[in-house]
Amino acid sequence: MRRWNGWGEEHTEMALAADGARFLQGVLGDGQVLPLASLDSVIKQVPPSRLPAHPLTSCDPELRIRHARGQSLPDWLAMRSGQFERFPDAVALPESAEQIRELLAFAKAQDALVIPYGGGTSVAGHINPPESSKPVLTLSLARMNRLLELDTTSHLATFGAGANGPQVESQLRAKGYRLGHFPQSFELATVGGWIASRSSGQQSLGYGRIEQLFAGGLLETFDGTLEIKGFPASAAGPDLRELVLGSEGRFGVLSEVKMRVSREPACERFYAVFLPDWNHALPAVRELVHAKVPLSMLRLSNTAETTTQLKLAGHPGQIAWLERYLRLRGISSDKCMLLLGISAHPKQLRASLSQAKAILKPHGAVWTGTLLGKIWERGRFRFPYLRETLWQAGYLVDTLETVIDWSGVERLLGALEHSLQAGLKDENEPVHVFTHLSHLYGSGSSIYTSYLFRPGADYKTALARWQKLKKAACEAIVREGGSISHHHGVGRDHAPYLAAEKGERGMAVLQTLAQHFDPQGRLNPGALLLDQGQMQ
């Protein structure tokens, strides 16, 4: 059973090693555990639905609770305190495009708002019912999760847009294929949600971001179905796929999506490499991407993240042994860990490996084989469960991400980390901050920063601390010329910062598109674009 107030399956946990707990206590002080509201107490708060009964909708209070919030930190604070503020009035779980169209017609007739819902893993307030006098219908794609067609000649797979990561990959694997989109939220996030919020998977270096994987599909709108035909490439004017990518449920509901798939790789390995410090590590990874070495993943942790990861990993004996070995090889406390993935035929794997080794050697790299890579691979979708463990230990964790050209990476990273480290100085409260680069391009890189802090005495303090940190970090991103999101999307939390990136004319184009698809502003208002009330 999925947790109603947090991440993932109820009985899955990720332990925090004693060494890790001591480390956190050292950097942040004693944890502060906040009390949890019970599901029963929240069920009692759910108001009567403002929507009439419909055969395709349910007003069950628990279902409404389970679709009321995503996975951002303020969502967690709302769910755990029981202060949800708002719930959808009804939830629908359509099984076909026809039913989606019927539900859109119902919403129109009832003057209701509609929130398309994939896996509900948004970390930017995408799927939270907005404050409105109108009733809210949340439309979950969870039942539209099948592989509908696999064209093995063209390597194209058509899915129901509600298929989540395991459903996508297990149906493809049975036929020897792979999509290769592995966001950390893989367990719950859906292919429709990936497209609608421009997601990026951990192996985007090899498989591409979602925009490279999305070939076409069907968008159900108030005006009928928009069919986006997929071609390998086309010069026939602007590409309509771009209307859907990042549309965040504002223009319509994706019912079917056609994805570019590959054969399962014959061989896949993840290697851990250590570099002496950030000044050696950054040019090293830049050189790797500029040389276009066929790799499927690069993930470079800065010194603070490397230290934190090794402390939280458990196995202190093995880590001490690793650190002794690295010291002997000239790598000490400033070290940066690089995880490098290759997914290929064994011959290609050997060639990529030797090319990567030749490039990294002059930068002082020490290779430690595949053991740490295997540990990472086994736990890659379990890390989100650590958030639960940290909560229980009395610490909050959140992440921020952005992207910028290589010439700005160091500057933006420094400003972002500083904004967070200094963010609670007025309360004399420490914030533990660390960063990695995990989506690298010829022209630049994403920057992914995690920050841990204590909630304070109550939920109000916790939320105020988060708001302060988030604002400082978003302002630093905008000031330094980064994008407000590399892969989490805009949602409601980042919407105030979008205009800085798109400019006045760009925003006008997006508003016009929203107006075209949804003249009455029913589809997910407040996400992506600030709506009239919020702009005043």
Ligand SMILES: Cc1cc2nc3c(=O)[nH]c(=O)nc-3n(C[C@H](O)[C@H](O)[C@H](O)COP(=O)(O)OP(=O)(O)OC[C@H]3O[C@@H](n4cnc5c(N)ncnc54)[C@H](O)[C@@H]3O)c2cc1C
């Ligand atoms: C622990 C954790 C780790 C994460 N790691 C990553 C990561 O590595 N990479 C990454 O890219 N993101 C990551 N995310 C963010 C999140 O998983 C992504 O934004 C994901 O793409 C959301 O997919 P979803 O199916 O859960 O969509 P939802 O959260 O349900 O919805 C997101 C947006 O898409 C719209 N939408 C959803 N389905 C449809 C549809 N069928 N038609 C039209 N609109 C639709 C919604 O209206 C909403 O605006 C992470 C989140 C968490 C909690």
